[in-house]
Amino acid sequence: MESIHTLKSQDHSSGRLLKDKLVLGGVIVLSLITISPIILIIGKLVVEGYRQISLDFLIKNTPDTFEAMTAVANGELIPGGIANGIVGTLLMVVLASVLAIPIGVLTGIYLYENQGSLMANLTRNISDILQGVPSIVLGLISYLWVVKHITMGFSALAGSVSLSIMMLPMIVRSTEETLKMIPESLKEAALALGVPYHKVILRVLIPTGFSGLLTGILLGISRILGETAPLMLTALGSSMINLDMTKPTSAIPLLIWEFYNDPNMIGLIWSSSLLLMAMILILNLVSKQIAAKRR
């Protein structure tokens, strides 16, 4: 009996070992498939784009198509850079953050403080729906609101408004989730010291959850950094560096679209994409780092 029993259980366990190995192998293969697109993308961008990356690329405006054509015909690198796009992207992203962060954080605090209330649930759901609105629609709305009525023409402000609406739900959600993770005991500790409620939020809860808020904000920024569609309808583009919020402005993703449409500029597509990708990657890594430190 004893020996049969052990024999049987051995058979059983070897079958299980095989299954285990198969599953493990499957998981590895699938993981590789998952990460291969990002590796292929970055690889392609680096291989095609690195030659154009130089100081000029960062500090000079886009060349006109004739300059580019001449350079390409002579087998040279395309002169100039995308400084107008870099500056425009920074301008619009900063402005969008200035618009979205205070509103988003305050709304997140409101949702946290009023868990279960009708108004809070409604706000939370609407904010979630907002997250699903296609970006081109946000561009259209901003076109109607800002381009048609406020700046009377394509402008950085209009671009920022559409980007800030995109960012808003992410910040609202991350603020609420971060505050929810802070133990109730901390709130009570501050209240027990006779601290008024608004100061408990501003001086205890927000600093305690600061890294969480920052992570949400950075992810929100990295999300809007590459947005193109809404900017086509609002910021339009510009071949010069523009710091006037009421004037048309360029952005890196807009330039990529322009380069794509101009056969002479093809060489700049890859380097611009590489730069954009690097910016987003760095923001993502930084926010991951902050989130990891928090744990």
Next chain:
Amino acid sequence: MTTNTIAEVKNPILSLKDLSIAYDKNYAVKNVSVEIKKNTVTAIMGPSGCGKSTLLRALNRMHELYENITTEGEALLNGKNIYEMPAIKLRRHMGMVFQRPNPFPTMSIYDNVIAGYKLNGIRTKKQERDEIVERSLRDVALWDEVKDSLFKKGTFLSGGQQQRLCIARALAFSPEVILMDEPTSALDPIATSKIEDLLVKLKEHYTIVLVTHNMSQAARISDYSLFMYLGELVEYGKTKNMFTNPIDPRTEEYLTGKFG
């Protein structure tokens, strides 16, 4: 029902008159009337769910955070109804220490002690602040352990040290009453005995109301004891008398370990 209470306390610092507290109309504390003597340690004992923490938290109006809790009756601090003064002011006179140490994680040890002043925006001179911090930390016998690391985060301390830091934070305001909600239940025996010694010393200057699950702790350090059962105050008296000669049969059963 009448409770078995001791002879009247002269000039009580805290007196509760028919205090009842309900969660959505379920009474957790029913008609409690008690007078608490100044500069004593008063222990609130009773089995789980008897309403002892609820009672304690009502005393600095912590339950106002939750909408479904209602309070009836009066609680007087030095003769003034605590439910008629601003909660913020009341809480500065009634410090509270919680079950689990909860130092502010973003603040240094120094800032944790002075947090009551800082968060309330009370301006103090640096010298004054230094004095408050040193006095409070000395009061909780933590000064010698942390004086070289005042600017490190409070969360790096051990559990017992953190709890003493939280007591120091409550002391910094020089409150009249300190409410403690099972302050040692999350600590090991050594840390517990340190805090118990501390409480006995602190009663020289403060009045301490302590909720405890631990009967021997109540016997060791309290001067007066309240025994609560199912939201009612069953017995209140000198701890010595209660432990040696309980009046109510329920008290006796609890103290002898028949339930609880």
